[in-house]
Amino acid sequence: MISFFEASLKQLSIHHTGNKLLEEYYKLSDAPLKIDDEVLGNLLMQYFLKPFEKVNEVYRFYHPNDNLELNEVFHFVHEIFENNELFHEDSQQLAKHLYDVANHPKIKSGELYVAYFEKVQIEGEQLDVVGVFKSETKDTYLKVYPEQDGFNVSYEQEAISINKLDKGCLIFNVDKEEGYKVVVLDQSKSSNDSAVYWKDEFLKLKIRNDSYNQTSNVLGVYKNFVTQKLDDDYEISKADKIDLLNRSMKYFKEKETFDIEEFGNEVIGNAEGIESFKNYKKNYEQEYESPIADNFEIAESAVKKQARAYKSVLKLDKNFHIYIHGNKDMIEKGYDDDKSMNFYKVYFREEE
Known part of the structure; x- marks a missing residue:
């Protein structure tokens, strides 16, 4: 920029x-x-x-x-x-x-x-x-220079790196x-x-309250809503959380403008969850004195930056990492009584 x-x-x-x-x-x-x-x-x-x-x-x-x-x-x-x-x-x-x-x-x-x-x-x-x-911050630098038939070394302390x-x-x-x-x-x-x-x-x-800031704030607020607030109100698996984050990122990458009603219907998908998100957003605006419009142009650069913080990795003990990028219906969670352990069942068509 x-x-x-x-x-x-x-x-x-x-x-x-x-x-x-x-x-x-x-x-x-x-x-x-x-x-x-x-x-x-x-x-x-x-x-x-x-x-x-x-x-x-x-x-x-x-x-x-x-x-x-x-x-x-x-x-x-x-x-x-x-x-x-x-x-x-x-x-x-x-x-x-x-x-x-x-x-x-x-x-x-x-x-x-x-x-x-x-x-x-x-x-x-x-x-x-x-x-x-x-x-x-000051550093010490070495300087190598030719001298007679070879080289010599000197140094400079309290120097500044450009x-x-x-x-x-x-x-x-x-x-x-x-x-x-x-x-x-x-x-x-x-x-x-x-x-x-x-x-x-x-x-x-x-x-400055521009499209970059609005985009960044909504993505940040929504991420905190999914990863922190939802646990207080619902029983929701980590796979479902990742799916909600993936759907929100897909929305911001495909749309040119943000509309909170459209976002709620396409990403969250149920009336109770939509209302909970709106209240969470409102509390954020009041606490940080940073109003977020219900409609604004999406800044692509803000989406790219926030995408790095959106994690789509399901970590299972220290043995497995499952990267979830798409349809959450292709993964099922269960419990094995004989082993007394949780498990995930993953469906796929081709192995690469």
Whole structure:
């Protein structure tokens, strides 16, 4: 969805932010970085932009008081878009703001990069972009080089891999009144405060409520409904659960638009189950304050991503895995009294 084959890096400022809970400090540079080396410029473009090539979710800036100007990152980025002469000054303010919100002892110190790009493409439109990135992970690299009649080896510690961007966001100069278009990246593996501060505390983002998000949410809600909620209300086998998931994925792959009534009739198939799903969806919307329309265009990219999480494997002890892709009537479950064990009977026409 994001491409940068015509993009160019126009400005870059680098600062350092520590963790004030650990009595670390921030250090601001006095001026933007001058990039005269073409190879270095290309490496920086790869480091900053390539990780976003497969990012699909688009976010918006927001503030809990519904006043966008109170969102610090929105405010400073808006100033940069309006007056590029303020770029470095506002990059310093962004570094200070990041330092102020780093309120967890496990938040790592690192370099903060603020960049200005031209001609970055999102959803078919080329736009100016402010990028904000943070590097936290450092590596040691070996360098082998010729020396006399052989080779020698040196190393560099505390170096940054151009293939490991820790945190970043791209803010596109469009839809200002709605909070811009923003894509975000955070490689943190944990879900504690040290991981969520980038998106929630520093940037303050909410997901854009478009077809991608609607598609992804419905598939996610339906998966949780089948795998978790149905057990509370019905006795349902794992094979039947897999069949329900397969039918929903088939619906989303074949249809261009989602209609909740059509989906309920074609996928769930009984009135009680349909009503239970609608209530489950409604509770999700209220709990997460994320409304999902009853009708919307299906985003193919969201379907592909969710398909990876839809499991069609029936695991039987540690002996067998049965992959169920089609008609559930071709598999029957039973119980063998003599062996005191469950069994499945599988019907097929040809063996491959």
